[in-house]
Amino acid sequence: MIQTCPACYRADDVRWSRLPEQMISYVCDDRHEGAGPHFWTAATGSREPTETATAGVTADLLEPLFLCVHEGDPFVEYGVVEYRLRTDFPALFHTHVAERGHSISGHPAPTASSVRFAATLGRLADRGDLLKTWGPATGAWRRNDRVTYWATPSTPPTPRLSWAEFCESIGRSAEWTTTDVDELCSGRPRH
Structure with a gap:
């Protein structure tokens, strides 16, 4: 599944890693207009992303x-x-x-x-x-x-x-x- 960054709405620079308790950590390495990388998490095994990831879903x-x-x-x-x-x-x-x-x-x-x-x-x-x-x-x-x-x-x-x-x-x-x-x-x- 392609994950889109909720800050810049792009998928090209998004990396992920597994966390405990069925969570995934995402980072987008885009510059975000000088703000640097953007970080967020989502639950694994769920079709519903956490609230912080929802904004980037297209x-x-x-x-x-x-x-x-x-x-x-x-x-x-x-x-x-x-x-x-x-x-x-x-x-x-x-x-x-x-x-x-x-x-x-x-x-x-x-x-x-x-x-x-x-x-x-x-x-x-x-x-x-x-x-x-x-x-x-x-x-x-x-x-x-x-x-x-x-x-x-x-x-x-x-x-x-x-x-x-x-x-x-x-x-x-x-x-x-x-x-x-x-x-x-x-x-x-x-x-």
Whole structure:
């Protein structure tokens, strides 16, 4: 089982060791914005982690994010995947945004978008369920120089579908709209 750090929501730097009384000690060696390693414990043999580990669990995102990368699509820019999560699984999306914020609101990292969703996609890639590559960021995502593109394992490496191209195909702006800002800053879907 992959354990995600409750401080940075990443799994890459997490190590563990067994403790007495059916407990596991975890440490994440990430820098955590200068705070250094993060430590926590969880019970073994239990499906329920201790309260300190619960914050990092993103298991509820695995299947929905997998379903947001469609078979037959080319590699799609991260913004396309997040948009599909937002529209296809609005309650789940907005629960995570309400808990961790979204970069659109100027919320400092880590946010649901920058960490939880990205880390979960990374877990899917680590399992071989999705493929990841890097490419240019477009539209509202261009504040990043590069961004991830996602596809199913049977997808050839080209062509790609950027966020801007996707937005054009569905008739919406590739930039954040007032509706996007209102919705993402409130953490609640608009009806």
